[in-house]
Amino acid sequence: MEEDAFRAFFERHHAELARFAWLLIGERGAAEDIAADAMLAVWRQWDQARRARSQIAYARGIVANLAKSRIRAAVRERRRNMLFWQRPGEVEEGPDTAAVVDVRAALARLPLRRRTCVVLRHSLGLSEKETAEALGISVGTVKSLTSRGLADLRRVLGPPPQGPGPTRNGVPS
Structure with a gap:
C-alpha cells in the first residue's frame, strides 16, 4: 500500500x-x-x-x-x-555582460534563494503560499525574494525589446 x-x-x-x-x-x-x-x-x-x-x-x-x-x-x-x-598579481576580469543574454545565464547569477523563488513562482507557477511551504519560509519572504530576483533579472537582461506599443486614438503612446 x-x-x-x-x-x-x-x-x-x-x-x-x-x-x-x-x-x-x-x-x-x-x-x-x-x-x-x-x-x-x-x-x-x-x-x-x-x-x-x-x-x-x-x-x-x-x-x-x-x-x-x-x-x-x-x-x-x-x-x-x-x-x-x-598567477600572483593577476587580476580576474569581471563578468562578460555581453554573454549574459539568456534567462538561464541570468538566473544562474541570482543568489540561490532569489533564484528558487523566481523559478517556483514564474516557471513552475506556484502560488506565494505554495512557494513558502516548499521552502519553509514566510509568504512575505517569498514576495520579497521574488521581487528582488525579478529586479535583478531585469537589470542583467536589460529592458524588454521595443516593439509597437499600445496606441491611444491611433497614436503610439
Missing part, C-alpha cells in the same frame, strides 16, 4: 522535480541526480512526507536543499581551482 502511494507520487512529480532542479542548477545530469536523490529521500521519509501538509512542497524543499549543497560544493571547488591556477 505504501509502495503504491509512493509510486504514484513518483510518477506524478518526478519530471517536475527534475525540471525544478535543472532551473536551479542548469546542468541536466546534475538535475536528474538531484531529482533522484530527492525522491530517494522522500521514500526514506515517506511517513513524514505523507503527514506533511503538501507532499510535493516537502519534495521541492528537499530539491532546493540538495541544489544549494551542490552549488556550494561547486563554488568551493571553483575557488580552490582559482587559487591554484591564478
Whole structure:
C-alpha cells in the first residue's frame, strides 16, 4: 500500500522535480541526480512526507536543499581551482555582460534563494503560499525574494525589446 502511494507520487512529480532542479542548477545530469536523490529521500521519509501538509512542497524543499549543497560544493571547488591556477598579481576580469543574454545565464547569477523563488513562482507557477511551504519560509519572504530576483533579472537582461506599443486614438503612446 505504501509502495503504491509512493509510486504514484513518483510518477506524478518526478519530471517536475527534475525540471525544478535543472532551473536551479542548469546542468541536466546534475538535475536528474538531484531529482533522484530527492525522491530517494522522500521514500526514506515517506511517513513524514505523507503527514506533511503538501507532499510535493516537502519534495521541492528537499530539491532546493540538495541544489544549494551542490552549488556550494561547486563554488568551493571553483575557488580552490582559482587559487591554484591564478598567477600572483593577476587580476580576474569581471563578468562578460555581453554573454549574459539568456534567462538561464541570468538566473544562474541570482543568489540561490532569489533564484528558487523566481523559478517556483514564474516557471513552475506556484502560488506565494505554495512557494513558502516548499521552502519553509514566510509568504512575505517569498514576495520579497521574488521581487528582488525579478529586479535583478531585469537589470542583467536589460529592458524588454521595443516593439509597437499600445496606441491611444491611433497614436503610439
